[in-house]
Amino acid sequence: xxxxxxxxxxxxxxxxxxxVHWYGIIIGIGIAVGLYLVMKESERRGxxxxxxxxxxxxAIPISIITARIYYVIFEWNTYYSSHPEDIIxxxxxxxxxxxxxxxxxxxxxxxxxxxxxxxxxxxxIAAPSIILAQAIGRWGNFMNQEAHGEEVSRxxxxxxxxxxxxxxxxxxxxxxxxxxxxxxxxxxxxxxxxLILLRRVNxxxxxxxxSYVIWYSIGRFFVEGMRTDSLMLTNSLRMAQVISIVLVxxxxxxxxVRRASGMAKQxxxx
Numbered sequence: 453x454x455x456x457x458x459x460x461x462x463x464x465x466x467x468x469x470x471x472v473h474w475y476g477i478i479i480g481i482g483i484a485v486g487l488y489l490v491m492k493e494s495e496r497r498g499x500x501x502x503x504x505x506x507x508x509x510x511a512i513p514i515s516i517i518t519a520r521i522y523y524v525i526f527e528w529n530t531y532y533s534s535h536p537e538d539i540i541x542x543x544x545x546x547x548x549x550x551x552x553x554x555x556x557x558x559x560x561x562x563x564x565x566x567x568x569x570x571x572x573x574x575x576x577i578a579a580p581s582i583i584l585a586q587a588i589g590r591w592g593n594f595m596n597q598e599a600h601g602e603e604v605s606r607x608x609x610x611x612x613x614x615x616x617x618x619x620x621x622x623x624x625x626x627x628x629x630x631x632x633x634x635x636x637x638x639x640x641x642x643x644x645x646x647l648i649l650l651r652r653v654n655x656x657x658x659x660x661x662x663s664y665v666i667w668y669s670i671g672r673f674f675v676e677g678m679r680t681d682s683l684m685l686t687n688s689l690r691m692a693q694v695i696s697i698v699l700v701x702x703x704x705x706x707x708x709v710r711r712a713s714g715m716a717k718q719x720x721x722x
Contacts, residue, residue, distance in 0.1 A: 482588035522551025601630025
């Protein structure tokens with residue numbers, strides 16, 4: 453006999469004909485928390501605190517667009533070629549964090565040149581805030597009952613000592629699923645704490661951001677392997693895992709080359 457468990461409503465409120473989804477609210481909270489922290493840190497580092505507010509005016513919409521484009525490209529043959537009218541329905545989920553990061557990095561590179569500030573300095577200051585915002589944002593997936601793993605039993609979830617509201621939300625269409633959104637969120641929170649500690653180590657400029665790339669990519673590689681909704685490069689290759697491996701390799705090469713060539717002379721606290 454199928455259990456009767458009512459999932460949490462993904463719609464937070466309705467204003468006339470407009471539906472406000474928890475997904476968007478949670479993403480917005482992540483951005484707001486990240487912006488607050490990054491503005492405080494930019495002041496400590498001697499930058500105008502408004503520089504990141506100015507950056508986000510451009511980075512947020514561009515990142516959302518590139519995240520959606522990235523997702524649609526890899527789901528084009530399986531869904532969007534037959535449902536092009538759904539491409540703009542971002543409120544139903546369907547954005548890829550790697551696409552967002554591509555947009556954010558490109559925007560920051562251009563912005564730093566216009567403002568005549570160091571890209572690496574901006575990236576270092578933002579790194580902890582980025583990964584914390586990602587940790588918060590995963591709870592938007594939780595509300596949408598997406599980004600989960602394979603089928604499991606209720607007993608399995610209870611043995612993880614999860615609260616009932618998480619266990620019940622992992623009950624989708626008569627089946628319990630692995631809460632991979634939670635694993636990645638916890639990994640990112642730990643990464644945030646590590647990056648905060650690394651600020652005290654006073655790494656060379658750029659290395660805090662590269663540490664973020666390495667930490668996040670390692671966690672994403674393993675969590676992605678448990679998910680059932682991965683964007684696929686081929687029938688056997690998950691796109692996020694391939695990108696994660698590439699990002700770790702690129703970050704390590706940049707770390708070594710920048711030190712060996714003398715490009716990373718300045719330190720984070722300089």
